[in-house]
Amino acid sequence: MERLGTGIGWRPEIADAVERMPGIDWVEAVAENVCPGHLPESLRRLRERGVTVVPHGVSLGLGGADRPDEHRLTALAERAEALGAPLVTEHIAFVRAGGPLTASPLLEAGHLLPVPRTRDALDVLCENVRIAQDALPVPLAVENIAALISWPGEELTEGQFLYELADRTGVRLLIDVANLHTNHVNRGEDPAEALAELPLEAIAYVHVAGGFERDGVWHDSHAHPVPEPVLDILTDLAARVSPPGVLLERDENFPEPTVLEGELEAIRTAVAKGRAIRGEAAAEAAEAAMGSVAAPATDATRQRLGLAQAALLSALVAGTPVPEGFDRVRLGVQARALAGKRADVVAKVAPELPAILGDAYRPAFLAYAQRHPMTGGYRRDALDFARQLLLDGRPEEGRARRELREWWLERSGPVPRSQRPAVRMARAARRVLLHR
Numbered sequence: 001m002e003r004l005g006t007g008i009g010w011r012p013e014i015a016d017a018v019e020r021m022p023g024i025d026w027v028e029a030v031a032e033n034v035c036p037g038h039l040p041e042s043l044r045r046l047r048e049r050g051v052t053v054v055p056h057g058v059s060l061g062l063g064g065a066d067r068p069d070e071h072r073l074t075a076l077a078e079r080a081e082a083l084g085a086p087l088v089t090e091h092i093a094f095v096r097a098g099g100p101l102t103a104s105p106l107l108e109a110g111h112l113l114p115v116p117r118t119r120d121a122l123d124v125l126c127e128n129v130r131i132a133q134d135a136l137p138v139p140l141a142v143e144n145i146a147a148l149i150s151w152p153g154e155e156l157t158e159g160q161f162l163y164e165l166a167d168r169t170g171v172r173l174l175i176d177v178a179n180l181h182t183n184h185v186n187r188g189e190d191p192a193e194a195l196a197e198l199p200l201e202a203i204a205y206v207h208v209a210g211g212f213e214r215d216g217v218w219h220d221s222h223a224h225p226v227p228e229p230v231l232d233i234l235t236d237l238a239a240r241v242s243p244p245g246v247l248l249e250r251d252e253n254f255p256e257p258t259v260l261e262g263e264l265e266a267i268r269t270a271v272a273k274g275r276a277i278r279g280e281a282a283a284e285a286a287e288a289a290m291g292s293v294a295a296p297a298t299d300a301t302r303q304r305l306g307l308a309q310a311a312l313l314s315a316l317v318a319g320t321p322v323p324e325g326f327d328r329v330r331l332g333v334q335a336r337a338l339a340g341k342r343a344d345v346v347a348k349v350a351p352e353l354p355a356i357l358g359d360a361y362r363p364a365f366l367a368y369a370q371r372h373p374m375t376g377g378y379r380r381d382a383l384d385f386a387r388q389l390l391l392d393g394r395p396e397e398g399r400a401r402r403e404l405r406e407w408w409l410e411r412s413g414p415v416p417r418s419q420r421p422a423v424r425m426a427r428a429a430r431r432v433l434l435h436r
Contacts (some may be wrong), residue, residue, distance in 0.1 A: 002355050004052060004205055005244025006268055007405075008260065011250070015042035017029075017257040021166065023264065026052035028247055029074075029083070032059055034084035047084065051349045055079040057090040060130045062142065063115035064094035065101055065306030073135040080138050087139045089174045090132070092125065092165070097309040101302060108374040109311050110381075116151035117161045122306050129169045141204035143170035146182035146220035148334040151312075152325025158189060159197020172204035177233040178220060184229075185218035186330075191233045195240060204243030208234055208267055215349055223252035225405040226263050228421060231270040238274025246271055252344075319372040339369040342381065350382035356403045357395065364389065383412055 005025030010018055018027060019042055027046060034043070034055060044051055057076050060068055064414045080088045093112035098104040115121045133140050145160060156164070158180075166173055175198065180191040208231075210224035227250070237243060246267055250260065314320040316335045322328050343365040347354045356359040368388055374381050386408040 002052075002244065004054075004247075006264060007052075007205075007245060007247040008264065009054070009056075009249045009251070010046075010245060011254070012040065012042075013041065014254050014257070016251070016259070017260070018042070019045060020256065021261055021264070023268075024051065024053065025246070026245060028054045028056045028089075028249075031057040031079045031088070034079050034083070036078045039082060042308060043083070043086050052086060053083045054085050055083055056087050057088065058112070058133065059068070059095060060090045061095040062090055062092065062132060063092050063121065063125050064096060064128075064307055065124060065302045066099065066126050068131050068135075070135070073132060077136050080136065085138055087172065088136055089141045089143060089204070090143050091143045092162075092285065093145045094309050094313075097282075097306065097313040099306075101306040102310045104310050104314075106375060107310070107317055108376065109313055109317065109338060110345065110374050110378065111338050112145045113151055113309075113313065113316075114145060114147040114149065114151065116305075116308065117154040117156040117158065118151075119155055120297075120301045122156070122161060122164055122299035123301050124305050126165060126168045127297045129165070129171050133171065139172055139204075141174045143174035143176055143207065144179050146176070146179040146186075146218075148186055148217060148219075148337065149326065149330050151186050157194070157195045157197060158183065163197055163199050166202040166346075171202075173198070173202045174204055175237065175243075176207035176209070177208040177237060178207065178226070178230045180233050181227075181230045182211065182218045185213065185216075192236060195233075195237055200237075200241035203241060203243055205247060206234065206237065206243045207247055207249055208251040217330075219337070221252070224247050225255075225259075226266065231266060234267065234270040235274040235277070237430045238271045238275035240274075242275065243271065283422045313393060314373075317369075317372065342378075345378050346385065348384045349378045352385065352403075352407050353382060356400055356407065358400075360395070364394065371410055383408065387412070 006023060007028060008018055008024060009019065010029045011029035018024060029043060034040070049054055055076065056411070060072050060076065062068060076090075078090055091112050092115060093097065094109070094115055096106060096110060099106040115125060129140065129142065142165070144158065162173060177191070180194055183189045184191050208226055209222045210226045211218055211220045211222070211232070212224050213219070229267045235248070248260065248264055249265060254260075296402040311320070311323045312326070315322050315326075315331060316338055321333055343362055346365065347361065357364060365385060368385050372384065372388065386404055389395070390401075390405060390408060395404065412421065
């Protein structure tokens, strides 16, 4: 496996700072935010300097009941080739459910949700991973996710689930130690036990990130400093195996560059501490043979998983009854977290909306989210939200309503509205006539 070194998640907000940071060996970019034909200049400059760039996908939904979407796989492959990446990464999660497989409406979570650690889910995930591997030009690594909720009736531990996945597919693993900490707080799972069960020789690299605890629930925010317990798990991992790469993730509330550099130094120190515990003699452990063959998932297996995931997602985003065996309180926390994330991301992809609505934006969107689950991407969600506000007569007549209406009309059609003076004057004349 290629040695990556120490890296940081590349985000547009900190692009300039990342370019100036000392000791950055590689960066990771969210795949869906990169256009192959128009790479950000910052990423171009980093690549020219020899800095490795890895695309990190968030929307493939390899843990979902359906087979991976061909268009999404093609897009991920194009980004890997455009960036000259040595590998691509995705998540062990589902992000949508419903549709033809379950004869129910297709729903989007807008977030990574955990798959049940069952034989059915493992069979489906293994087949989906193999489909993705065949479609990608470079190796694939998949990441364990953080979870607020637990599935009832699980048959495998996290470590057993990941071990079998790697053994049956040969896929690499992206181990997020912050997510192991999250699952320790939220689900009572011992990070040391999970690491002991993992196929450590399959690790491609490691994620480190921060979060916060509220009312006994750990939120994997990627917007707070990395806490000591997460660094301790990193040390434990490094005491067992030499990780090919370690990367700091930060998505929001970006601090001064010196603070990020301090966190990177803390990560290097944690890895060095683990290396000292392990001893140099074990640093070059041989990789175990992997890739045993398993039968493909049957349609019945996919349908069982699809029905279970659709029921859970519907309870989270559409207010349907909580499926049997789930913790109602914890599902409520997850539902509110999903709605909050929707509001935050819509505000990023459509910054005009909070600018137009001001302080009324967030409560209005959260109220909208309770009654209208997301069925498409975030840009579609922004348009649907604005349309619903206008239909509900909000905001009341005035500047904000006029601006919201113009914003929606400009973006809801098949092509942007013409800005030619004659056309704009005709539109204004029609509005005057309609209001007479």
